[in-house]
Amino acid sequence: MASTLAELEEMQREAAKGASRASGGMREVTYRDALREAITEEMDKNPNVLLLGEDIGAYGGSYVVTRGFQEKYGRKRVIDTPIAELGIVGVAVGAAMAGLKPIVELMTINFSLLAIDQIVNHAAKIHYMFGGQFTAPLVIRTASGWGQLGATHSQTFEGWYAHVPGLRVVMPSTPRDAKGFLKAAVQGNDPVMFIEHSLIYRNRGLIPDGEYILPLEGAEVRKEGSDVTIVSWSRGAILAMGAADELEREGISSEVIDMRVLRPLDIDTVAKSVAKTNRLVIVEESWRTMGLGAEIAAAVQEVAFDDLDAPIGRVGSIEVPMPYARNLERIIIPGKDEVIQAVKATL
């Protein structure tokens, strides 16, 4: 059982070794580089893969994920688009229907609201509405995050996308998941919302040396424990690990689950854990009311009612439009202390 992040990485290294034995081991990369590898591998392999987005060319992408790609692949395959989120996603939907494999970058998930009609009413509907005759297998990469960016640039709407049948929604927290999921998304036949996080691009982690993909399904137990289950995803999962670490020192053993894929949602893995720990705390950066934690809590109490010894706790952001002032922002976004407090409340 891992009790520190270093130990976890060791664990992951071990676990992944098995998977990548053929290619001879693991190496450490940043979350950003993991994404870059996924994109280039897929572009090198499949000439129909192309990138569309604002400032992804000469500027290199607002979070520098696509730097150098336009030089390498040319303007035909790395297209700087106008600031027209609705149009860009729509163009990608059409291109995907007609046989290309577009990876759209929306600078941040906040701007995805402008494209949400294309995502929800078009991309997610194409396959069903036309009786299975067409698909729109585009990948939308976008970033959640915050950092004194103000009310309109600090939100995260993963829970909304998780509501929509027809979409697959992924929100990886590690370089390994980021690369494996992104490759799976590109190779798959369904529209995928692929949500990154601006504050973890520089995080480092181990990935298998060779090519690998991770199917877009399933939560993962990041750390085993016996007293309480802490569930989160994206940066929240890292926060949860940190909190678990500290709790461990106080003698509280927590099992940490990274949801990773938000639609379809793997409630099963959470329920299994709760059967063991009998306690659950969900951690998210979103506003708590109608954040994804609501669904997880509602679904878990349904399947694991008798296993629960305490109310499921939810930790989320304070429900206000994000103020700019850094002291307020720090209070609003949940931190380790809030997670620890919520865990203790269940004990």
Add this chain to the structure above:
Amino acid sequence: MASTLAELEEMQREAAKGASRASGGMREVTYRDALREAITEEMDKNPNVLLLGEDIGAYGGSYVVTRGFQEKYGRKRVIDTPIAELGIVGVAVGAAMAGLKPIVELMTINFSLLAIDQIVNHAAKIHYMFGGQFTAPLVIRTASGWGQLGATHSQTFEGWYAHVPGLRVVMPSTPRDAKGFLKAAVQGNDPVMFIEHSLIYRNRGLIPDGEYILPLEGAEVRKEGSDVTIVSWSRGAILAMGAADELEREGISSEVIDMRVLRPLDIDTVAKSVAKTNRLVIVEESWRTMGLGAEIAAAVQEVAFDDLDAPIGRVGSIEVPMPYARNLERIIIPGKDEVIQAVKATL
């Protein structure tokens, strides 16, 4: 305790009598006419109230709520807009900031996705982001509903709006609430999402004779009961009453709560009821995953954990893009049978 819809109306009549004693009683109107009364009363009183929307003029509104208003109030106050949901809402935000009181009609809530950036990133943010210096007190009227309208025209996103601090979200099920809430929304100083339902415009109900407003807060117990609590809103609340009726005949006594206001959410009233019945079923027309029922379930298990004798049940739509075929549509939207089944599962 009312056990039929007729009895409920009788109850309401009685209850409302008190409130409207001054104006001498109640009268029966349709949901549509209740809305029309609210709009005309507010327009007659306040010259700054104006209507904006697609086809609200000569066409009379897609659900005929505004018929005749352009003749009565002129083109200045009843403005047919282009098909430009984003722009319309944005215009209303600006007009509201500058002192007008716009009531925007978005034909259906499906199209609100095109305007969601203006609703979430602008209307809901104005007051907080500018430190309380401005408000954007517009009212957005829109309709949920279905009826062989296909995948893009049969959705309902009230749960999404309930996620957003800064917005008030209302979804009335009765003519009385429709009128009282709409007037409160128009008189208020905050942006309001006012969500109607296309399948209940012709429903009749009693409203007080004179002028009245209902503050935008609070769930309402529509029927008292002791064995189980059924929570819903909008058309779902009517469905729940029907199911309760039938359950009553089988000897199962259910308490029915109409949430009515979806932000702020009145969990307290639900929790109080659950303290009595120890069982809860939530009914909604939305997809269940990340529907508003998720939040209600998550919040109730938190505050009423020890009161619950069974998992909270959720009834929602089958999670597929709505097909056109009527036989499939009927299966997808929950009906009385599904509610009854879910109630029995908690007993």
Add this chain to the structure above:
Amino acid sequence: MSRAKATTTNGAAANGASRRRGRSASKTDNGPGVDALHALEKSELLSLYRQMYLIRRFEERSAEQYAYGKIGGFLHLYIGEEAVAVGAIKALSPADHLVTHYRDHGYALAIGADPGPVMAELFGKETGTTKGRGGSMHLTHVERHFWGGYAIVAGHLPIATGIGLALQYQEQDAVCMCIFGDGATNAGAFHEALNMAAIWKLPVIFLCENNLYAMGTAHQYISAVPSMATKALAYDMKAETVDGQDVLAMYEAARRAVEWCKAGNGPYFLEAMTYRFRGHSMADPETYRDKDEVEQYRSRDPITAYQEQLIEAGVADKAVFEQIDREVEEQLEAAIFFADASPFPDPSTIYDYVYAEPIWETIARNGASEDSEGPRG
């Protein structure tokens, strides 16, 4: 400051001189449609008539079936506008692509969909063009790359642009034609799409059916300019306005557009002036326009006008048309029979097509929707 590119129609561009026959032209000048009248084979000319008549009668029968309760939801009839679809589609080759708005019956039929599956779709049957899933607003014809009707106004313009991007990317000798109404030109999606199509010089024909109304609102209240083609100026896009009630003029204009795009010149904006003779959908009370106005437009019926034109030009006589009409009636009788006789989708298939990849085990396991306790879980 860019120069105006919009022109009015002229018959100069369309020609098929090699196939020109010695038919006498009734019109003395070489106005719109005359070249086509000369260039097209008799069978082609009659086929245009047949298609228009088929659409007209299909719509009339649809209205009737709607009244019987066999069709639900919205039903947007194409009556009065038949010449636009028929003329435009005539200019497309099998390699070309089509995307339309919800008023799509005419396009489905013009591009070659069988009336049977189209009617079956309106009935919501498994044998419909989208297996009863899409309904009236979402018809398709896969073989001819008709990617469907779309019900969110202007939402399909970016999609058509994306198809155009794919055609260009894969260096195909094909265009994507995109149909929408005058009302759609006021939506942001329209402008975002046109801009991208223009920047990237994509082979997309933006065909605007200007029927003067968006639902119940006349264009002057919702568009700053009366000509929708004006809007192409903002993108320096080649544009043209054509009489959409004249099937041959329509065809010629569409041909010019196809040629322009295939020559690598980028997109083309075509505005077809037309009029719908019926309400916006079956629910429309038509309170927003004068009976007189409607009557005036009805007197310029594209089908009877074309019939007269062909008779005058000596292409066919009354008997030929009567024969066609009879055949169409039979075809529609058969289509309705087919639709009636077809089964509704099997409820057990309700989860089919949500995802193109198989639903994964996790979702099946966690019981959110598909668990064993029944569909609603």
Add this chain to the structure above:
Amino acid sequence: MSRAKATTTNGAAANGASRRRGRSASKTDNGPGVDALHALEKSELLSLYRQMYLIRRFEERSAEQYAYGKIGGFLHLYIGEEAVAVGAIKALSPADHLVTHYRDHGYALAIGADPGPVMAELFGKETGTTKGRGGSMHLTHVERHFWGGYAIVAGHLPIATGIGLALQYQEQDAVCMCIFGDGATNAGAFHEALNMAAIWKLPVIFLCENNLYAMGTAHQYISAVPSMATKALAYDMKAETVDGQDVLAMYEAARRAVEWCKAGNGPYFLEAMTYRFRGHSMADPETYRDKDEVEQYRSRDPITAYQEQLIEAGVADKAVFEQIDREVEEQLEAAIFFADASPFPDPSTIYDYVYAEPIWETIARNGASEDSEGPRG
């Protein structure tokens, strides 16, 4: 087909002949800005200089404070574009209204906000223009109806249009000026707003700061037309392109726009050609443009050019400018001191301003967020 309305700048419209003084004009022709040079009082001319210099130095000091870690998030400097804001705002009267995008420091200062509260806002302090809630991108100045900077590209164009609607509705003799970049003209919101402003003939000045780039992408890759004013053609809207590096030309053009709107002619599209000397924001690596190009534009610095113009015209000498510069430096020193000395918002006020009406009892009771167990419940 509508006729092009866009014109290039000419100095003819702006005049204030009655107040013309006997100052000798250095330019022989009556080109842009010359009328203004004659018409404005010396104090007004110097005030324009002072404002530009204040903005320049404010931005430089902001960059410095950012480097010290006192400012967070984005910081979009206005350096190089000062003449646009200063010239444009000069044309507004106190009754007029202003809405801008996130690159808003220049506008806040030009319209009269104190540098102290503006700097305090950048620091996120309670004494800032929005009490530390909005930050750099959301400055305001309530007294002068500056309704704020907005950070969603083009999202504020409909809002400005709505303010214009309110002005017209309430028959006020005022305009709403709306500032945005070249990149914003490709967004749907831009078009939806312009269309409505044009249909309803609203008193809105759409002032596009064409600095040739949207973040790191040059306009030719993302706009189908090089002149943003071309896009006004789609709305038959009066349009003009002006040299945004010339503060007097800018003022004259803005005056024409204000007069046009106030005369009830509807909206006016003004495209100011400008250039930002620094990166898009502090995070910008500036990999997308040549150093040479930047140097070339820097050599046409709007502030030094104007200083020279005033010296040449005999309005002031070096000593006057040195005096102004010193005063500005002191003002900024005081502003930074003020910002530094100001408190951060009190955490107990974190729920203030979410709603304009008091938070109702229900939400307080149900403990979703505001319950007694602490802010996160």
